[in-house]
Amino acid sequence: MSALTQQSAQNIAGCAAPDQSAPLPASVDLNKETVISGVVDVDGQPVSGAYVRLLDASGEFTAEVVTSPEGVFRFFAAPGTWTLRALARAGEGSTEVTAAVGQNTVSVTLSD
Amino acid sequence: MSRENVLVSAQWAQENLETPGIVFVEVDEDTAAYDRNHIPGAVKLDWKTDLQDPVRRDFVNRDQFSALLSERGIGNNDIVILYGGNNNWFAAYAYWYFKLYGHLDVRLLDGGRKKWELDDRPLSTDAVTRNATNYEAKSPDNSxxxxxxxxxxxxxxxxxxxxxxxxxxxxxxxxxxxxxxxxxxxxxxxxxxxxxxxxxxxxxxxxxxxxxxxxxxxxxxxxxxxxxxxxxxxxxxxxxxxxxxxxxxxxxxxxxxxxxxxxxxxxxxxxxxxxxxxxxxxxx
Missing domain, CATH: 3.40.250.10 (Rhodanese-like domain)
Structure with a gap:
């Protein structure tokens, strides 16, 4: 519990990227938030340490996170069309998603 | 102002990891990143606990900054190379800070941690200790x-x-x-x-x-x-x-x-x- 409390306090204070594999902070209201999350994989295996960018409908950078040891990323966006672009030593990949309020799950597969 | 005086390439950095008088400093938005691994020999500055005043909504003052850099083993005449994750956001913030307090020679590592990782350059989990210094920050340059x-x-x-x-x-x-x-x-x-x-x-x-x-x-x-x-x-x-x-x-x-x-x-x-x-x- 203390870790969660610390996590959400840190989120409010600054731009620190939350631990990507941690459970959603208790303060996150899925009736309001548009969460886009998923796994980066290559050949069916999750890729940790991949850089994942969230691009808006015009292709402009919105945010970037690094995947967790389980290959997981997470963004807090708004309803609409977004592109996820992943970059790692194993290759690159991108996926488009049309997100709605709540949890939106999407995977990004890398290729050379 | 020329780019060479304020920015170093990953290649230059790797060739100068052990050069005396050059100190690598990691500043991250993800404050746990350094503890997972870091550029060999680099020390850490925590943008939040080290650089922000714990009470007022402001950053640390001249005396606090002097004490911080002294404790981390950074001298007034050292060349400080800053790097971090998230495309160097917080490293750039620290750069501005070092300039504000009048550090003579501070530079950014171009591409930061991301470029370093994508290039597959060396990272270390070894603890880093440096001898304390008597760092003296200058009056803040509020211009x-x-x-x-x-x-x-x-x-x-x-x-x-x-x-x-x-x-x-x-x-x-x-x-x-x-x-x-x-x-x-x-x-x-x-x-x-x-x-x-x-x-x-x-x-x-x-x-x-x-x-x-x-x-x-x-x-x-x-x-x-x-x-x-x-x-x-x-x-x-x-x-x-x-x-x-x-x-x-x-x-x-x-x-x-x-x-x-x-x-x-x-x-x-x-x-x-x-x-x-x-x-x-x-x-x-």
Whole structure:
């Protein structure tokens, strides 16, 4: 519990990227938030340490996170069309998603 | 100002990991990143617990900064090479800080941790200890720092550059999309501010674009080269990245970073706010 409390306090204070594999902070209201999350994989295996960018409908950078040891990323966006672009030593990949309020799950597969 | 004096390549950095008088310093938005691994020999500065005052909403003062760098083993004459994750946002913030307190020679590692990792360069988990120094910070150079009254009086008079993402500028998001959108202050931007997201100044691997590309970027955005400039974002770290580009790479004379940024401005009572994609007008 203390870790969660610390996590959400840190989120409010600054731009620190939350631990990507941690459970959603208790303060996150899925009736309001548009969460886009998923796994980066290559050949069916999750890729940790991949850089994942969230691009808006015009292709402009919105945010970037690094995947967790389980290959997981997470963004807090708004309803609409977004592109996820992943970059790692194993290759690159991108996926488009049309997100709605709540949890939106999407995977990004890398290729050379 | 030339690029060589303020920016080093990953290759140069790797060749100088053990050069005496050069200190590598990691500053991250993810404060656990350094503990997982770091550039061999690098020390850590925590942007929050080390660089922010624990009580006031302000950053550490001259004496606190002197004590911090002394304890980390950084000397006044050391060449400090700053790097970090998230495309060097917090490393650029620390760079601005080192300049504010008058450090003689501080440089950014081009591309930061991202470029270093993608290049598969060495990372270490070894603990790093350096002998303490007697660091003496100079008086803060507030000519590179903007406060809220400077910003309000700059509306329609000076260049204001909003470096957040387009969705934050227009008012659709309150924070970068890797953070919960839970804050309560108003959304939008400072009237007359140009929207030039920090990311337009960087390549996909996190390195800075060329001087020619950067000059074109701000010229096309309508930045008036005859006026002074204030850059802002949400908490002042992405705007440090743009401050670095405008002042240190392009050599603009009067550029200030508004570290209060949108978390302060968007909570002020009685100030004008613009919504949508247009910069907006001066209220009369």
């Amino acid at each position: 590179i720092r903007a406060f809220r009254d400077d910003v309000v009086s700059a509306i329609g008079a000076q260049n204001l550059v909003d470096v957040r993402s387009p969705d934050e500028y227009t008012g659709r998001l309150l924070a970068p999309a890797h953070l919960p959108q839970e804050q309560s202050q108003r959304a939008g931007h400072i009237p007359t501010a140009l929207s030039v997201p920090w990311s337009k100044a960087a390549n996909a691997d996190g390195t800075f674009k060329s001087d020619d590309e950067l000059r074109d970027l701000y010229a096309e955005a309508g930045l008036d080269g005859q006026k002074s400039t204030i850059a802002y974002c949400r908490i002042g770290e992405r705007s440090s990245h743009t401050w670095f580009v405008l002042r240190e790479l392009l050599g603009h004379a009067e550029v200030r970073n508004y570290d209060g940024s949108w978390t302060e401005y968007g909570s002020l009572v009685g100030v004008p706010i613009a919504l949508g994609e247009e910069p907006g007008k001066v209220e009369v």
